[in-house]
Amino acid sequence: MSEEAEICTYCRHSLPLACFHQSGSDEMLQIFFGRIPVENATALLYFKKNGLTQKFVHALKYKRVQTIGSEFGKWLGAELSECKAYQEVDAVIPVPLHKKKLRQRGYNQVELFGIEIAQALNVPYIDDVLVKITPTKSQVFKERLSRIFSQQEVFEVQQLQKIKDKHLLIVDDIVTSGATLEACTSKLLKAGKVKVSFATIAITK
Template sequence: MKNLLNLFFPMVCEACNDALSDNEVLLCTSCRHHLPVTNFHFNDVETVKKTVYGRVKLENATALLHFTKKGIVQQILHNLKYRGHESIGEFFGKWLGAELATIDAYKNIDVVVPVPLYRSKLRKRGYNQVAKFSQEIAKALNAEYNDSVLIKIKSTKTQVFKARTTRWKDDGALFNISENKSLAGKHILLVDDIITTGATVEACAAVLLKIHNIKLSLATLAIAD
């Protein structure tokens, strides 16, 4: 059946758009081999933290892949965010989740919270590109998944190509929380698709850290070099 479907609707690589062979899933063997994996959570715990150094206190922080302009990770993220390919988030969520589950620093995560979209963008896109990525990480860590506590209350433009030193130039808060009692004292893992300037993390942390006695960690699919 799979061979028949591929004959009429060939599956293509999410990075290079070449046809996938029967034993390949989502990415061709060549692109998977060339993925710029960071391994930060195994051997470099400080790089992602430095993105928000002095602005947000993070217990732990990691990103699975390096992002460079016009690289294969940009194409993968484009397909995830704008072409409805939510299976990308599921694929990489399982990958990162399985790795984090082997690391003591992530075994005490209580709740996984995805960075939300502004309501008009969510209606237009139809899904939050971070949702399935976050859900799979939560499953791997045996943690609660909560996508209702953090609410985006202002729309913003993408930060992907802005300088790392650039911050949101905004007169008010970008996010709010729906409630805080159920998360008091918990270790929260904030999850996003990409970290660039650190501004989104800072804005989310500004409201999450109002919750009594929480710890905050971060995981993203990619980090901009």
């Protein structure tokens, strides 16, 4: 894939859609049941090993094809802007990268995804409130419980005045065990009176 790759019509029709915001499914919400309070949760696609979604996400994360994030953000943003539940969102916040990983990669893979969603919802994109303070290794091959424990205390919240009393939409690339989103949300809930929803590019099948 080139750095300017776009998602062709054939691929759009071939991608395995999740789109819980349209189906009304609580499949993604169930991941967090009994763990943290979540208003709404959706993913655009299903992620399966060696599947088409994986090819796009890996190109976005490891091959610098950042336009993929933008394309998925425009796609999901347009749909969320038509959903009443997501029209109540006040700001979009990305799951942050640790500064070391950000220097290595050169960009946060969910940045353009989040920016496009924020623009579609006509709300600010805020990337300087939630900060990752501890570097962690890839979560892909870790068991569910070890993922949860490894994510504890790795995030912190700053500039609380930007998010106080707001409904926040946290965006990420993939949700598996939900450990990362849970850790982010726990910090935000402890820091201030906020409500939280999730939107990701994909969810593991």
